[in-house]
Amino acid sequence: MKKLIWLVAILFMVTSVAGCASVQRKFTRKKKEVKAMPRVIQEKKYDIKPSPELYSKHFAYWQSWSSELLQDIGQNHKKDVRCIEELMSQLDDMKDILVQEKADGLQKHINRYKEIRDTIVNQDMSTMVMNTTRMDLDREDRIIKNDFSVKRIRNYIKKSFDGESPAQPAVAAAQAQPAVQAQEDKDIK
Helix, strand or coil: CHHHHHHHHHHHHHHHHHCCHHHHHHHCCCCCCCCCCCCCCCCCCCCCCCCHHHHHHHHHHHHHHHHHHHHHCCCCHHHHHHHHHHHHHHHHHHHHHECHHHHHHHHHHHHHHHHHHHHHHHCCCCHHHHHHHHHHHHHHHHHHHHHCCHHHHHHHECCCCCCCCCCCHHHHHHHHHHHHHHHHHHHHC
16 A cells, blocks of 8 residues: 555656646647738829818818817817817818918918917916817817808819919909900900
């Protein structure tokens, strides 16, 4: 009996020292192989031209960021900064689509938003500062919605991003009308 106990004890020690490698391997986590992401190469350069649809898209994004900032200003500093940065980015994109005359008008509002951004970034939002900033944001929001809505801007969109397009079509047509009328008068005589 003592030999049997010694035999079991020795067998137990040998198996615990040597271990069961296959069982140990089975339950050990394997390192995952990192698969390289395939590179996407753009073969065709897409030609994006200014259009009312593109302006409408940027205007909708601007409205979204503006309403979110107005609704949640003062609750989270990082969110306020992100909203004002995205809002200004959309305004810059809108400005790039417009003819110079309207772009200059929009630049005044962008400069006002820069002042508001500086206020948001540099100051703690006390109740007084927050209320003043909210009123400024609300005023700029109303002005831009009124003066730079998609319906009012439709005739002030550039033909291409490269150069300035001629004056707005409605004005160009109105200026051409007297010339056409004069030509018709000549033909009648």
